[in-house]
Amino acid sequence: MKNLLFIGVDQLRWDCLGPCKAVPVKTPNLDRLIENGVSFDRAYCTSPLCTPSRASMLTGDYAFTHGMGTNCDMYHALARELTRPERLLHNDLRRAGYRCGFVGKWHVGVEKGPGDYGFEGDAPAGYGNIVKTKAFQDYLSSTGLSYSIEPELYFNPDQQTMAAGRWRGPQASTPCHFLTDQIIGMLQGLAGGSAPFFATVQYWDPHGPHLISDEFYGVTDRTKITPWNNFSDDLSGKPRRVKRERDDFYRNHPRTEEELVAYIGYYCDHVAMLDCEIGRLLDYVDQSGLAENTLVVFTSDHGDMTGAHGGLIDKGLPYSEAMRVPLIFSHPSLQSGRRDALALNMDILPTALSLLGVSYAPRQAEDLSAQVLGTSQQGRDYLLAEYHGLRFLYxxxxxxxxxxxxxxxxxxxxxxxxxxxxxxxxxxxxxxxxxxxxxxxxxxxxxxxxxxxxxxxxxxxxxxxxxxxxxxxxxxxxxxxxxxxxxxxxxxxxxxx
The missing domain is CATH 3.30.1120 (Arylsulfatase, C-terminal domain)
Known part of the structure; x- marks a missing residue:
């Protein structure tokens, strides 16, 4: 293997895929990736929040080291930009002669985007609103596609905090379809040269609001969804802020099993949409011949509460629903199977660079290549994660x-x-x-x-x-x-x- 393709998503629960699936969501493509790859059953994010987790994945350092402990675009942000950009691990790949491309969500700085750090591509800085970009608007115009939004669920009174609804348009009009076209186009360009490449696509999906395209609206069988086992949690054994955050930030959170099942259904439909697009990308990798020399890695920046623990919404909580993530390494030379070692998503790039034979300076992350290759199962004795607050410092x-x-x-x-x-x-x-x-x-x-x-x-x-x-x-x-x-x-x- 000489190339690296990193597929990242936003807010995907670890239990939506493969043999650990807890919901009837249709994910044939990601299930296939798990079946044919090396998957870590106990993988966690470094922090259950976008910016710190993403910066940790790209640097191999904890947020208390890279400085971006909170979302960079929040009013209480601990840092607006990376304080040590030289720690970005793609720099080591570039020094080794790799071309590096970035498509999709950045969210590791509000002014500087991936292009400012040497990535090819035109991904927006900050959180990025893909539907407002000229590239997406030009795509819709050139293909004759259009859409409209029909909200169906809000988490706060007076139609505030849109949670879910319909994307009235075909799947081809959605941002995740557009991003798949973008990364395939980038791969075609990168693979045409003599240099090895590192390319990453970072989907915004299935981050809410869950706006479901025509082809996937209602695709999940709601009669097969069962409420989370901990939906009955009264939060009495948890810090006071957990209940207050649930009740005050999301005042229309699910309170009945019927409301919970309806919300889980939207989430599952959204994941099915995303799985379809990842399937298109994986099919291209196979059909183009790239699979033989490309290491494919898949993960999420963090999970999603999805109404667990009595109706908790979003992320920013230290519980498994928000902290555990899928983590898969795939290449024909790897012996597929499940690994039990504790893993962090910031271990991804150090592990990938090790598998590719690219040297890098020590990081706080661990190299999991021995676990990926199956020469060791042990790994770390303890896994440390951090949280610095979402809507307030904590x-x-x-x-x-x-x-x-x-x-x-x-x-x-x-x-x-x-x-x-x-x-x-x-x-x-x-x-x-x-x-x-x-x-x-x-x-x-x-x-x-x-x-x-x-x-x-x-x-x-x-x-x-x-x-x-x-x-x-x-x-x-x-x-x-x-x-x-x-x-x-x-x-x-x-x-x-």
Whole structure:
């Protein structure tokens, strides 16, 4: 293999595909990619939010290192642009002689887009509204296509926060069809040269609002949709902000099973639309002969709550629905199968570069090539993830252990501990249960170690909230400032004569 095709999507749940599918969504193309590829069953996003997760995938660093901890275009953004663009991993591919192309959603800076960092293509900066771009308008004009929008569901009163409806037009008039044409055109151009290439298409789908084209509207059998097992969650074992965010930001969130099933149906129709377009792209890769020398990678920037836990909507929450993502590596030389190692989506490019034989400077991400190749199954003992807030700044750290416990540290509220084997829906917070005191202690200690290892700026907070008051971060400490090294810890000092 010498080329790399990275297919990314926005807000796709891990349990919509393959053998772990929890809904009756039609995804024959992505199911085929899983069947013929290497898939990671326990893959997570670094942060359940677009900008930090996307910047982490492109740099291999945590958001607390690359600086974009919140969405770059929010009023409370921690950073508007990348502070260390030299860490973008496509730079290593370019130095190795690769041509690099970018199609679709960027969302890693509001003024600078991928073209400003050496990518070929004309992807817009910021979140990007593809339907307003000249390229999309020219496409509709040249093909004689048109569409109209018919909203059918809003999440707030007075027809605010459109959630779903109809895209009154054929599938060929949709943004995801247009993006598929764009990436196929880019591949044709890149493959025509002598240089190897790295091309990525980043679909906006299935991010809401779920506007379903004529061919896919109602394609999901609603009678086969069952409510999420944790829809009955009253949120009593979770931080206060979870309930407030659900009830105040999305006041018309699903409250009955009928409303939930209807919303899941829209989401599944949207995923089916996306699967069709990815199928067109994969068919082109096969039929053009590119499959033999192109590593294909597929993932999502994060998941989607889709009404879980009593009607939670969107992302920005530390629960599995928003944090777990599909992760697939595919090439004819790879032995297909499922991998159990803990993986982060920021591991993708370091792993791909390793498989391609391209050197790069160390990153905070891990190289999963041994797991992809099947020479090792182990991987990391603990997986650290982060969250810095969506509509307001809010620090959290998430830790998942190899034995499938999950610890959520919220400095301003209660801790959470879940046994993901016995409680995959994260309904029972074990943090206050005496029987799990040893597990909680182990997870807290591991979080102290992991945040210290990665130089997480929250590391002193993690340590001190959990009983380690002497830290080594270099932060001013009043005890150390007034005691000499010779003075005994906790001992008495006498005044000099």
């Amino acid at each position: 620090s959290q750290r998430i830790l998942v252990s190899r034995d499938n416990f999950k610890y959520i540290f919220s400095p301003g509220d209660m801790d959470e501990l879940y046994d993901l084997d016995s409680d995959p829906g994260e309904m029972r917070n074990l943090a206050a249960e005496a029987d799990y005191a040893d597990v909680l202690s182990r997870m807290r200690s591991a979080l102290i170690d992991e945040t210290a290892r990665y130089l997480d700026p929250l590391r002193d907070c993690v340590a001190k909230f959990n009983g380690q008051w002497r830290t080594h971060s270099g932060q001013f400490d009043v005890t150390s400032a007034y005691l000499t090294e010779a003075a005994p810890r906790g001992g008495q000092r006498t005044c000099p004569d």
